[in-house]
């Protein structure tokens with residue numbers, strides 16, 4: 001056993017690093033584990049910004065931020081959690097600035113803020129179009145400053161549970177090979193999202209929902225797993241994000257007939273309507289045969305070469321490299337792509353899960369701040385504020401509890417399971433299962449959900465899970481073996497897909513990201529203003545349950561913009 | 562149907578790659594040729610994925626974001642560092658080229674295309690890379706700083722720590738302890754920060770042996786950086802700031818040291834470089850001769866044509882550009898130097914979409930690429 005540590009943070013994106021810093025400053029012995037180097041975490045890909053009611057650009061306050069978030073969440077967010085986020089956000093953003101974050105500035109030298117979708121005030125603090133990158137690097141600087149030990153390129157695979165407490169993690173050491181068990185009084189999961197469930201996603205290869213599955217496997221429930229947000233402008237074919245800034249600059253969305261189709265869906269806001277509205281409009285056009293090879297077209301040409309080069313340089317580069325399309329000459333093929341998982345590990349306001357000593361923060365968690373639909377800029381804020389809170393609580397808890405016990409059977413069982421996987425030489429390579437899962441999730445559990453398609457997807461996932469039992473890993477070695485971890489990631493994804501289908505079928509209404517226009521087109525507050533909860537039963541199948549939404553002062557209203 | 566439709570119709574390519582496989586435990590290495598069918602939009606990273614999935618799962622390389630922001634996928638294509646996810650294959654395949662893929666240079670190889678990044682990070686850590694805002698009482702809210710002040714470090718803040726610059730750094734090849742372009746750019750990120758209070762202490766540290774003066778100004782780092790950080794410019798800014806603060810005046814020592822380094826890295830003495838190296842950049846840059854010195858470091862696309870005498874006008878233009886920029890510390894200096902490198906071939910310098918590729922000698926990873934049997938280099942320059 002390595003360690004033991006007071007606090008072990010699994011994942012080193014914004015949430016994980018912020019948690020580690022807080023736990024360290026609270027006096028705990030803390031360590032980080034990450035399957036990729038911390039600065040490689042997908043938090044670094046966030047472009048737009050981070051929401052806090054600083055009031056630098058308008059007369060804003062946390063109360064307004066909270067209301068926008070409650071409404072944006074389509075009333076599925078827990079209002080106490082949202083209040084905490086919005087109240088603590090300003091100080092947390094100032095803290096990042098004082099650590100050195102290179103924010104863009106106002107005329108008078110304060111942090112600049114810009115308007116963002118569905119926000120009543122310009123409250124998104126930003127660093128040009130590289131906000132996430134800037135935050136990841138400033139947090140890593142603070143990790144280096146504190147000399148916080150990091151188990152780099154360690155793949156966390158299993159949580160150690162003994163005496164009804166989480167007491168560590170079993171990992172695969174990617175660089176040197178071998179299973180390593182790290183003991184800890186508390187474990188904070190901060191492993192990010194699971195966008196890799198879908199063919200077209202803005203998420204990195206590392207976003208495979210590992211933490212959600214690890215928690216699920218030790219009996220910790222997941223919440224609102226059906227809530228996957230689709231972003232309307234992701235680049236075909238791979239799903240790389242094309243910023244909303246294009247539409248902000250005046251780009252048009254066209255169908256195959258060259259028609260600005262949004263006039264039929266959002267005649268006033270047109271291309272500036274909210275994400276879910278545009279995603280649904282695009283999908284309808286594509287489904288009704290007015291798409292172009294499964295895409296619609298984002299047309300920038302009328303903006304002129306000069307403006308494109310000056311303001312949308314990054315977009316042009318992405319489009320050239322990944323689609324071979326120069327937006328000065330041709331429209332960019334885009335489609336809705338999986339972007340953000342509102343659902344995740346069920347936690348309280350301090351990131352605590354139902355298992356003592358186990359915490360979760362960031363995209364892996366579901367507090368729930370985002371409910372059925374996340375507002376742009378709120379995800380980064382959640383990683384910081386709830387990362388901090390989880391770090392604080394875990395440190396306090398660890399400093400008042402003393403022992404760590406890792407029963408030898410834990411390691412032995414893990415070794416045995418891994419050996420079975422590595423010894424298998426006859427069977428299927430994981431990629432086909434992975435690709436089929438992602439393609440069918442896109443097809444059957446995408447922007448729109450139909451009862452029969454969701455049921456079909458349930459059967460598909462079941463079959464894929466069976467095939468996964470016979471999957472073969474090529475690399476049997478111990479030197480930088482990520483062939484084995486990629487297989488384990490697929491195992492995680494399959495379980496999550498199962499939970500999503502079960503929750504999706506149970507929610508017989510349309511709310512936020514869960515759109516069922518064909519059978520339940522309306523929101524049904526009477527029956528479904530509550531969270532779905534999934535757990536695994538003894539046979540490994542998801543079981544459904546419900547949990548009430550916390551309402552403090554905002555009663556549900558119709559959501560119009 | 563519109564034009565874009567043509568682009569998204571599934572078309573495939575027959576992609577061939579030669580990959581240097583390597584195992585640091587056994588020392589075994591082998592150049593393996595792979596041929597796969599791939600959609601026409603693939604990047605180098607996508608091709609490696611297809612190989613790993615369908616041909617050989619033991620192939621090792623790093624990846625994550627696949628959108629040029631995480632810095633995982635640095636590797637060499639035909640001997641020059643690239644981000645695999647930023648390198649489109651279509652044009653390469655259509656030109657009938659079979660690129661050679663190998664691990665980045667100047668870092669120990671672990672397996673195949675994976676290098677040990679620890680030497681890289683230890684140098685970054687040596688820069689004390691965190692804001693030191695001194696003992697002043699922190700403000701109630703944020704520090705105040707104008708956008709203009711923050712712009713000084715705009716480019717340095719773009720760095721994704723991919724190591725492409727370090728891979729190609731000439732000085733590091735001869736002196737592995739040289740702090741190197743990425744770490745020094747990180748240093749500039751703090752020296753240039755208006756909120757920083759420890760500039761002088763930092764500059765003193767960065768002026769030590771293996772520090773800023775050990776850079777041979779080959780400009781490889783600027784050329785290979787996929788994010789337009791221009792680390793060489795950052796080093797120049799540190800030099801200018803140092804001189805402004807009266808740090809580094811030991812010319813004799815500098816001269817001697819540079820003499821040795823120059824001979825060591827290039828095999829001959831680059832006289833033109835002695836001037837800037839020993840007198841400091843600021844005074845040197847005022848001599849147009851320095852500008853011409855840039856030409857001598859071969860291997861990079863020429864910033865401007867080599868025949869100095871025939872290009873007097875350009876030389877004058879350069880001189881004027883430099884003069885106009887003023888010489889007051891980092892800002893003025895750097896812009897001058899950037900202009901020098903880019904005045905004639907703006908599209909060749911720094912990071913731009915679409916990467917060129919070169920003829921591919923079979924470079925062996927882990928060894929300095931000394932002898933090449935690729936015949937006469939067209940520019941008569943030293944090539945790597």
Ligand SMILES: Cc1cc2nc3c(=O)[nH]c(=O)nc-3n(C[C@H](O)[C@H](O)[C@H](O)COP(=O)(O)OP(=O)(O)OC[C@H]3O[C@@H](n4cnc5c(N)ncnc54)[C@H](O)[C@@H]3O)c2cc1C
Nearest residue numbers: 011012013014015035043048049156192362363377379380
């Ligand atoms: C393209 C894009 C743009 C976005 N833009 C914005 C925006 O403008 N504003 C906003 O608020 N939000 C934005 N988001 C959302 C936001 O960036 C993410 O939700 C957030 O950054 C997630 O942070 P995290 O710390 O939870 O996870 P991540 O940053 O994904 O980090 C996960 C960490 O966990 C580690 N890890 C995972 N699995 C394991 C394992 N098994 N073992 C060990 N380590 C593991 C990884 O190595 C990594 O370090 C964007 C998202 C994307 C994809």
Ligand code: SF4
Nearest residue numbers: 730776777779780782
């Ligand atoms: S210019 Fe200096 S730092 Fe850059 S690659 Fe050349 S020697 Fe290295």
Ligand code: SF4
Nearest residue numbers: 720721723724726786
């Ligand atoms: S300076 Fe450029 S090449 Fe070097 S590490 Fe940073 S981004 Fe990569």
Ligand code: FES
Nearest residue numbers: 627631632634646
């Ligand atoms: S995979 Fe992230 S930079 Fe290439």
